[in-house]
Amino acid sequence: MLRVLLAALSLCIAAGAGAQAPVDAGPKAAPKAAVKPAAKKAATAKAPVRPTWAELSADQQQILAPLKDDWSNLEVERRKKWLGIAKRYPNLKPEEQARVQRRMQVWAKLTPEQRRQARESYKSIAKDKDRHGDLREHWAEYQALPPEERQSLVPSEKKRR
Amino acid sequence: MNETNETNFGNRVRLVLNQGLRLNAKQAERLHSARERALAARRPEPVGALAWADNVLGSFGGWGGLSMRLVMPLVALTLSVAALYTWQQNRVIADFEEIDSMLLTDDLPIDAYLDRGFQNWLKTRAAEE
Numbered sequence: 001m002l003r004v005l006l007a008a009l010s011l012c013i014a015a016g017a018g019a020q021a022p023v024d025a026g027p028k029a030a031p032k033a034a035v036k037p038a039a040k041k042a043a044t045a046k047a048p049v050r051p052t053w054a055e056l057s058a059d060q061q062q063i064l065a066p067l068k069d070d071w072s073n074l075e076v077e078r079r080k081k082w083l084g085i086a087k088r089y090p091n092l093k094p095e096e097q098a099r100v101q102r103r104m105q106v107w108a109k110l111t112p113e114q115r116r117q118a119r120e121s122y123k124s125i126a127k128d129k130d131r132h133g134d135l136r137e138h139w140a141e142y143q144a145l146p147p148e149e150r151q152s153l154v155p156s157e158k159k160r161r
Numbered sequence: 162m163n164e165t166n167e168t169n170f171g172n173r174v175r176l177v178l179n180q181g182l183r184l185n186a187k188q189a190e191r192l193h194s195a196r197e198r199a200l201a202a203r204r205p206e207p208v209g210a211l212a213w214a215d216n217v218l219g220s221f222g223g224w225g226g227l228s229m230r231l232v233m234p235l236v237a238l239t240l241s242v243a244a245l246y247t248w249q250q251n252r253v254i255a256d257f258e259e260i261d262s263m264l265l266t267d268d269l270p271i272d273a274y275l276d277r278g279f280q281n282w283l284k285t286r287a288a289e290e
Contacts (some may be wrong), residue, residue, distance in 0.1 A: 077254055084258035085265070096266040103265045110271075118274040119260050122267070125280065131287050139273050142282050153278035153285075 049076050051083075063089045066105040074108070 053071045056064065063086040064071070074082070089097060110118070125132065132138065142150065184192070221227040264271060273279055 077250065080254050081258045081261065084254070085262050088258075088262055092266060099267075100265045103271055106271055107261065107265060110275075114275055117277075118264060118271060119257075121274040121277075121280055122260060122264050125269075125274070125283065126263075128283075128287060132283055135273075136268050138283060138286070139269055139279065142276075142279050145282075150276075150278045150282075153281045155277055155281055 049074070049079065051079065056083075060086050064104070066101060067108055070105075070108050 049072075053061070053068060060083065061068070064082055067074070067082060071079070085100070089100065092100065107115070125135070129135070218224070218227055221230050264274065
């Protein structure tokens with residue numbers, strides 16, 4: 001009996017580990033052609049994802065204002081994440097707050113794959129931050145390179161795999 | 162039928178019943194074989210699954226034992242899995258919140274982190290220095 005319970009528990013842990021993807025699965029919009037009328041009906045009949053925009057506090061609405069139009073399309077996990085970011089917001093410096101406001105909409109509109117790539121790159125660059133020096137300067141220098149040179153630096157799909 | 166006749170009829174019936182049924186050997190044999198045929202033709206009762214379920218239930222010590230040995234652990238397991246799943250989801254959300262906050266406030270624009278050429282260029286530079 002104990003062995004059966006342990007086996008079931010380990011299966012569930014494995015399933016839980018594999019359940020990370022839905023947290024940032026991206027926009028709910030599936031390929032339109034694949035949505036059958038019945039499924040559409042069921043989707044519209046579902047209870048609204050909470051919290052809705054109207055349920056946010058005035059402060060939260062003010063901080064997350066750039067996301068207002070997209071809020072109804074965000075999954076519950078992404079809403080939770082944004083509420084967490086809104087909670088940190090008052091502790092940021094004014095210039096950081098301005099950056100968050102500017103980037104919020106851009107970030108929310110990225111595809112899940114782009115967000116994944118940006119996070120991975122951030123981790124990778126942050127790891128060697130001391131080695132790299134002033135990143136803003138490097139970015140400006142890189143952008144000043146001729147387009148064909150910058151293009152040649154992009155690793156090919158084959159290489160990356 | 163008056164009261165005396167009724168009493169007489171009742172007494173005669175009682176006498177016959179008390180004497181029992183007198184059957185000869187042939188009649189007894191026919192009745193016996195008819196009974197055997199009826200028994201053989203009787204449909205078997207669907208006791209297989211019930212008997213199995215009863216045995217399983219019995220092996221767990223009846224309904225009380227079943228709830229203690231099987232249902233309670235399963236309920237506990239389900240609750241544990243639900244708690245584990247929630248914890249895992251919250252952890253993933255917290256991780257994304259942390260890294261996304263940093264990305265949104267970072268000195269470099271988001272485009273820099275989406276540009277694979279820039280990362281390659283940074284690595285090459287760092288290796289050269």
